[in-house]
Amino acid sequence: MSIQAFLDFGKSLQRNGKTFCEKASCNFLRKELPVRLANIIKEIHLLPESLICQPSTQIVQGWYEKSFAELITYEQADLTNDAIVSRFTQDLIKIRNRHNLVVETMAQGVVELSRGSEDKRIMVDSVTRDSIQYFLDRFYMMRISIRMLINQHTILFGGELPFSAGHVGTIDPECDIQLVVEDAFASARSLCENFYEQSPELKMTCINTVNREEPLKIVYVPSHLFHISFELFKNAMRATCEKGGASLSLPPIEVVIVKTTEDVAIKMSDQGGGIPQRNMPQLFEYMFSTAPSPVDAGTSVNVVPMAGYGYGLPLSRLYARYFHGDLQVYSIHGFGTDAVIYLKTLSESASEFLPVFNKSVMKQYSSTRTHGWSSSKFSHLVEWG
Numbered sequence: 219m220s221i222q223a224f225l226d227f228g229k230s231l232q233r234n235g236k237t238f239c240e241k242a243s244c245n246f247l248r249k250e251l252p253v254r255l256a257n258i259i260k261e262i263h264l265l266p267e268s269l270i271c272q273p274s275t276q277i278v279q280g281w282y283e284k285s286f287a288e289l290i291t292y293e294q295a296d297l298t299n300d301a302i303v304s305r306f307t308q309d310l311i312k313i314r315n316r317h318n319l320v321v322e323t324m325a326q327g328v329v330e331l332s333r334g335s336e337d338k339r340i341m342v343d344s345v346t347r348d349s350i351q352y353f354l355d356r357f358y359m360m361r362i363s364i365r366m367l368i369n370q371h372t373i374l375f376g377g378e379l380p381f382s383a384g385h386v387g388t389i390d391p392e393c394d395i396q397l398v399v400e401d402a403f404a405s406a407r408s409l410c411e412n413f414y415e416q417s418p419e420l421k422m423t424c425i426n427t428v429n430r431e432e433p434l435k436i437v438y439v440p441s442h443l444f445h446i447s448f449e450l451f452k453n454a455m456r457a458t459c460e461k462g463g464a465s466l467s468l469p470p471i472e473v474v475i476v477k478t479t480e481d482v483a484i485k486m487s488d489q490g491g492g493i494p495q496r497n498m499p500q501l502f503e504y505m506f507s508t509a510p511s512p513v514d515a516g517t518s519v520n521v522v523p524m525a526g527y528g529y530g531l532p533l534s535r536l537y538a539r540y541f542h543g544d545l546q547v548y549s550i551h552g553f554g555t556d557a558v559i560y561l562k563t564l565s566e567s568a569s570e571f572l573p574v575f576n577k578s579v580m581k582q583y584s585s586t587r588t589h590g591w592s593s594s595k596f597s598h599l600v601e602w603g
């Protein structure tokens with residue numbers, strides 16, 4: 219599905235009527251969702267035994283199997299029956315809510331694995347580590363996609379309110395990039411003020427090469443862009459404050475947003491001291507963090523931690539890639555870091571980038587690397603880790 223396809227379907231409600239469209243959407247989702255769930259369940263089965271047997275991984279596996287079993291009961295259901303259609307929609311809400319804590323619970327499974335049964339750190343070998351990294355990228359991406367499908371349906375048909383009146387489901391046909399980025403900055407800033415009692419300023423430059431007078435708007439899911447920007451601002455603010463100490467004049471975070479006919483690029487530059495080259499290969503690894511773990515640090519319950527889970531960058535990159543964008547980080551150790559978000563300008567080009575499940579993917583779990591995605595755009599990255 220491309221963003222444009224999601225949008226066209228949402229807009230067709232006025233033309234074709236809500237009842238007709240709800241049935242069409244049910245008909246699509248009752249096939250598509252079980253396929254996506256089944257793919258990921260098959261892949262869970264390929265995980266190293268040491269991870270599958272952890273209590274939290276078992277809980278996650280149970281949720282996926284339950285949701286799959288519930289959805290499959292609709293395979294032959296009579297969609298001319300309005301009551302069945304509306305029960306399907308309500309079941310989707312239940313399924314989505316069941317999976318609310320999947321990221322945290324799966325992360326807990328990985329922690330359980332690395333801590334071992336007696337809470338001592340045991341060595342996780344590099345093949346297992348690579349398999350887990352490979353799996354989590356695919357698993358979380360599939361989760362993003364499943365939630366996108368469910369949210370579109372439940373907002374359009376399940377009585378859930380869109381974030382704003384102009385939105386079509388979760389999509390804003392006129393998503394103002396600058397406003398979303400400023401919003402994310404303000405949220406990260408209030409967290410930063412709470413934590414460090416200071417925060418850097420924002421310096422923003424916007425360039426629209428398509429039409430210089432127009433604001434930078436594209437068709438996009440604002441909550442995805444907010445998530446990515448917020449995580450990047452948190453990182454930039456943390457680095458700036460840690461480097462600046464109690465200094466009164468922190469260097470600002472500079473943001474440059476450029477829209478061309480093909481891409482939107484959002485560059486966030488900080489002067490927070492940068493990242494050593496030796497850490498760059500691990501930057502997008504789950505659980506890689508130089509901050510103390512919020513659990514071990516004993517952070518007060520009233521202070522939301524700025525960092526420490528090591529999920530910010532890898533998850534943000536998945537959100538960016540989901541609609542064929544990207545996230546890249548460049549750093550000069552001793553000076554600062556540039557993080558660049560790339561999005562597609564054209565909604566037709568912004569199609570879902572999904573993991574595909576086939577035989578060659580199985581090899582990944584027995585240590586041979588393959589790309590295994592719906593397009594080969596990032597295969598070199600996946601192959602090289």
Ligand SMILES: Nc1ncnc2c1ncn2[C@@H]1O[C@H](COP(=O)(O)OP(=O)(O)OP(=O)(O)O)[C@@H](O)[C@H]1O
Pocket residue numbers: 449452453454457488490491492493501506507508509524525526527528529530531532555
């Ligand atoms: N702008 C930056 N400047 C310096 N180091 C950075 C920057 N961005 C990321 N890093 C480094 O990369 C690590 C991983 O970042 P990531 O966002 O994935 O996790 P985190 O911020 O540590 O934790 P959380 O997931 O809780 O946000 C950070 O701990 C930090 O060491």
